[in-house]
């Protein structure tokens with residue numbers, strides 16, 4: 001027997017192939033995962049990362065190949081079986097029941113039964129233990145919906161750690177966390193790693209790979225390209241491996257030629273904004289940033305008629321747009337790209353190309369004069385340009401990977417001419433290569449004379465992309481930055497600014 005247990009992988013994926021009808025999501029992938037290591041999976045949208053996770057966690061069965069746990073073939077026939085065998089996953093979508101307490105969420109589905117009755121005391125003890133293991137001091141009695149996104153994430157980790165987890169899988173866990181929350185999550189991950197867990201970590205953020213990872217596997221088109229120690233590879237090399245070509249620069253250099261007209265909010269208040277004044281001229285790319293929960297999302301929603309404007313005015317090219325529904329906004333040449341593609345973005349029963357056209361907005365609008373054939377052609381062209389993978393515009397949104405679903409939402413604005421484009425977190429979950437495409441598309445919009453407003457919590461994105469940016473804190477605009485003023489050092493302090501009075 002091998003006594004160097006550290007050298008035996010906890011979990012091995014061996015020659016795994018996974019087909020979904022005509023699509024090969026994984027081809028002959030073999031990776032070993034070791035105790036005490038954070039193993040990052042890095043790859044383009046649709047590369048097969050989530051599919052690999054789904055095979056490991058018993059959601060999908062491999063078409064070919066096997067998974068071994070500590071050298072023994074494992075039959076991962078269901079998520080429950082995978083958990084029993086020590087493989088636990090925290091999926092990207094939050095899965096807590098909001099109305100239940102932390103304790104109830106932790107024991108849900110795994111209640112200790114004693115002669116048919118729930119043993120409450122035992123359940124609470126188990127829940128408490130799980131929280132401690134996840135490094136949390138949360139109260140067992142808080143309702144899940146009252147927790148911050150980061151605390152919810154920790155409860156999900158605690159839930160995954162119940163029983164005897166050997167491998168913990170985190171699929172893009174920081175997509176909706178602030179920097180502060182992310183560093184708290186990293187502390188938890190580091191402690192679990194020190195306790196000897198193997199961890200798989202999926203992220204599109206380059207900075208995180210180096211900060212938290214030990215090993216990285218790069219995937220492309222369902223295949224494993226290489227597995228490396230992170231210290232042996234530069235960021236540039238990683239990106240080149242991932243996209244199979246060099247990505248020259250992420251952010252285009254967009255000439256700043258503001259023209260007359262555009263979008264203007266004057267002293268707008270909504271349920272989440274107070275006295276917000278901001279402009280995006282035609283020809284400009286303007287950012288709106290701030291913490292999650294600062295209220296910045298209401299800028300987009302109020303412009304598109306999805307949040308009630310309680311006071312103030314919104315004008316386009318100097319004309320007030322008044323109160324109105326999204327369908328009126330579209331007629332006023334305003335298009336909005338929501339951040340929550342599952343809830344507001346995509347109609348799951350309609351093909352990708354339909355979702356990429358106005359037909360998908362039929363729930364909002366009843367357009368009489370849309371040339372649907374022309375739109376379909378336009379949509380297919382745009383989807384191809386955005387590198388939709390696989391390039392099957394007739395497939396349903398649910399069959400695409402997360403990042404590819406985001407591309408479908410974004411394609412909408414490019415099938416028709418709009419004066420005002422408002423993006424809310426446009427690149428969350430989108431890979432580096434596709435992000436460059438999206439930024440180039442925004443550049444084209446600005447250069448053609450549209451006003452582009454980008455709402456984003458990703459400060460490096462805002463700094464790299466926009467001509468001008470506003471920071472929102474607690475519903476107020478607390479700062480405006482142009483040109484050279486756009487920097488992390490200048491802007492970050494404003495994220496935490498407490499406001500009592502609006503600035504004038």
Ligand SMILES: Nc1ncnc2c1ncn2[C@@H]1O[C@H](COP(=O)(O)OP(=O)(O)OP(=O)(O)O)[C@@H](O)[C@H]1O
Nearest residue numbers: 020025045046047048049050051399400401402403
């Ligand atoms: N249920 C399904 N039916 C059909 N095809 C699917 C299904 N699930 C995944 N696929 C396909 O498998 C491929 C891999 O998708 P996967 O979700 O694993 O990508 P990913 O690497 O996680 O991408 P992302 O970074 O966008 O999350 C994609 O081409 C996707 O369209």
Ligand SMILES: [Mg+2]
Nearest residue numbers: 049050401402
């Ligand atoms: Mg995925």
